[in-house]
Amino acid sequence: MGLKILTEHINVPGIDTLETYRKMGGYRSVEKALKTMTPEEVVEEVKKSGLRGRGGAGFPTGLKWSFLAKPEGKPRYLVCNADESEPGTFKDRVLMEKIPHALIEGMITSSYALGARTSYIYIRGELMFVLRILEKAIAECYAAGLLGENILGSGYSLDLHVHPGGGAYICGEETALLESLEGKRGNPRNKPPFPAVWGLYGCPTVVNNVESIASVPWIVNNTGDEYAKIGVGRSTGTKLISASGHINNPGVYEIELGLPVEEFLFSDEYCGGIWKGRKFKAIVAGGSSVPILTGELFLKTAEGTPRVMTYESLSEGGFVSGTMLGSGGFIVMDDTTCIVRNTWNFSRFYHHESCGQCSPCREGTGWMEKILHRLEHGHGNMHDIDLLVNVSKQIEGNTICPLGDAAAWPVASAVRHFRDEFEWHVKHPEKATAPGAVYSGAEDLAFA
């Protein structure tokens, strides 16, 4: 069993109540930080910990905090990004649902570090039941003097609000989130200026993922140096992985970064291997936005080095033969999966979720979906495959926010690694569109 930082007490009955949570050692970080540390010291510990943002981009949290502008006479805000809508990612939801106080404790300690007097949790609109759990927990904290005026007699005051989104993936992009929180249409902003300078209501703001914030209490309690000892290299600490797809034990797992991917995928402690005794075909290892990989390229890099679960190892090989850890959405596909259909499905998602602000993403996501629809349904041409890649290149890197890239990468990588399968759909449309048909290798393509 690896070390559990976030989920150690997840199965303790009543852990969603303040009483039990405190009994298990909860809110120690609030006492320690507010009573014995300066805000700068808390930031310093988080910097030392090497904690990287768990929302997908992996940006060092302490560094982000140290960029926060501190102009006179302007409030600062901490906003927790709980919009979790990336297909394949469902870890924040589990954490908030089971141990709401883990997030709230992190919010209080982090808000103190940043000098925020009002903080927000922006939660995905579909998760109203989780919002109620959080609100109940927040009410408990107000009653116990952990929120509100003069927290635990320390002189520090904080108000914490939970705000539901309206059900748009794009509102998980941090600046769209801020717009939405302000009551506006959730369009991503042009950057610069970054939220650290111009965030919520035009004030300096830090936006962090649920898991990032929930990791802060442990760091404060045990020091950043201790946290940095967990994991490998620049991938420190533990990470929640949402494992789904064709595996025996789907679910949310907390792993120490650096765990061999083979162990994670095949050992019974974690995913338990591919279900129904089938073969491992492909994987989307970090949420739907990251490049898809073949099973072989996932287990070992192109050079044959076995991969481990770290930001660096998964991205080894760049976009040619690597992928990304992303938000930890681990979607496993067995050999009955049609990659063309899967790619079409992803592209449908991005087409539906584009905010429509910038032309390459607004028009290109729909175009890609239509081409993929044609290919999947046996109406495609050979030149459609290259067209598809070309359209994805016209989107990638040319948009306001990374949703454009997120729409382009899965498509480009699917064609890169599974081109045969696309060609099979063009050459043998009757076969490829038969119910349950799956491409089974080069003979399939050559035959007939």
Place this chain on the structure above:
Amino acid sequence: MAKITFDGIEVEVPDGTTILNAARKIGGKVVPPAMCYYTPLKGSGGKCRVCLVKVTQGSAKDPRPMPKLVASCVTPVQDGMVVENTLSPQVLEARKGVVEMLLINHPLDCPVCDQAGECDLQNLSYEHGTSGTRYEEERRTFDRQDIGPLIQLHMNRCILCYRCVYTADQITDKRVHGVLGRGDAAEIGTYIENVIDNDFSGNVIDVCPVGALTDKTFRFKNRVWFTKPVDAHRDCPKCSGKVVLWNRGSDVLRVTARKNEYGEVVEFICNECRFEKKEMSDWTIEGPRHIARASVISANHYELPVVNPQIIADLPESTTKELHLIPRPI
């Protein structure tokens, strides 16, 4: 002040200036096109992506190049920045891609569009587009929406530049239209059919780069290139009263605000001037209007691209020739 090098030409601008405006200070062929940015409208820009440029050196202090192409209209300059526009094949390729995206779902109904001849999308496609299309799918259409007796909305032609939204926010006292829906289903509309009607609402027509918002009182009256534009003014209690009349013989077919060489309104005008003063006798005529843009209507008034003479005076002849620069006549 910040000194930058844009397409090999040095220019000095105040700190905080955008790359696009620095390029406009140079003028001529090197200026990136802009379909959504609009100087008079706060917050505009960054959306259409046709103004993408390559920053090969971020600043004197931090000379690293920027990893992606950036929208020149919203990216501020840094001292020592080096930017490539027409000199970068990557930029030209990306721009071609953006133009293609803007056109795939466009109805291409120029023959019956009142904007034809003075349309930024036509000009842009002419310069950066291709003659064929790779788009085999059905083009997107929207249901017709009536937004009142003065302004015609053709949503199918809209490029979602948001200029009309900013205009209604910043120029009129009440915005009743906006962007509804998301992605490629996003459309300009009023929430539950409503009439756009207030003293300055007509300005949305002038800011619209395409034929999505046109003047209903001019609808199908004439092709714009057959009209004679003249500068005129009147004493108006609501606005500056400085306009352009688009005449045929002695008939005033249309009244618009005056625009600068980048198609930006110089002074917004009121609806009374625009829609109700359609007699020559309403106006004091100043003289013919110079149309300096590379559009169809400029055919009769053709002028070569111009640049700031102080800047090109110092350039080697090879550069000026290559960039087709000629000094702005004084």
